[in-house]
Amino acid sequence: MQTAILEYEFDKYPFYRWACDVLQISCLDQAHQERRVKASNRGPTFNQLASSFEMIKNVYHDFLLEVLVKQVGEIATYQCPPSFRFHYCGLGSSVFHSDREFGVEDGRINVWVPLTPVWGDNSLWIESKVGSGQYEAVNMKPGQLLIFDGVNLRHGSRINSTSATRVSFDLRFLPGKGPAVPTSY
Numbered sequence: 758m759q760t761a762i763l764e765y766e767f768d769k770y771p772f773y774r775w776a777c778d779v780l781q782i783s784c785l786d787q788a789h790q791e792r793r794v795k796a797s798n799r800g801p802t803f804n805q806l807a808s809s810f811e812m813i814k815n816v817y818h819d820f821l822l823e824v825l826v827k828q829v830g831e832i833a834t835y836q837c838p839p840s841f842r843f844h845y846c847g848l849g850s851s852v853f854h855s856d857r858e859f860g861v862e863d864g865r866i867n868v869w870v871p872l873t874p875v876w877g878d879n880s881l882w883i884e885s886k887v888g889s890g891q892y893e894a895v896n897m898k899p900g901q902l903l904i905f906d907g908v909n910l911r912h913g914s915r916i917n918s919t920s921a922t923r924v925s926f927d928l929r930f931l932p933g934k935g936p937a938v939p940t941s942y
């Protein structure tokens with residue numbers, strides 16, 4: 758599947774408001790200013806948003822079925838819960854990798870949904886072509902989602918030199934005959 762940015766109705770799926778409520782902040786891209794938020798944030802599967810997923814689970818299912826299935830076709834399985842990530846300004850970088858290196862099988866497709874505007878060093882950097890070693894930052898705004906072949910295309914994050922924190926969630930899905938079944942992969 759080609760790397761593609763798809764559009765969705767941001768206001769129809771209240772991930773942003775839910776995240777603000779959970780974190781008790783009004784601006785997700787300023788989350789770095791709250792020591793309280795950073796202090797209880799330990800990783801993609803161990804943070805306040807991951808712990809509060811049950812509150813937004815139905816919205817997530819609707820989002821998958823109404824947005825993703827409509828635009829990419831039938832889905833056999835999809836990751837539930839997704840991984841929630843914070844890329845704080847002034848911090849963090851992740852090792853560039855392909856998911857294949859972590860044992861993810863061919864055929865799975867990555868979906869990346871930033872809830873804050875992303876550009877340059879607060880974004881995800883993805884290889885333009887498998888094996889090219891040439892990376893580009895994805896420029897996106899809330900209301901867009903990215904689909905890419907993370908099993909084969911190397912990707913990662915650089916130290917966030919912008920003044921905005923990135924908050925995002927991501928998942929993988931397996932295309933195929935539905936109905937789409939949530940799985941823990």
Ligand SMILES: [Fe+2]
Pocket residue numbers: 854855856907912
């Ligand atoms: Fe990855």
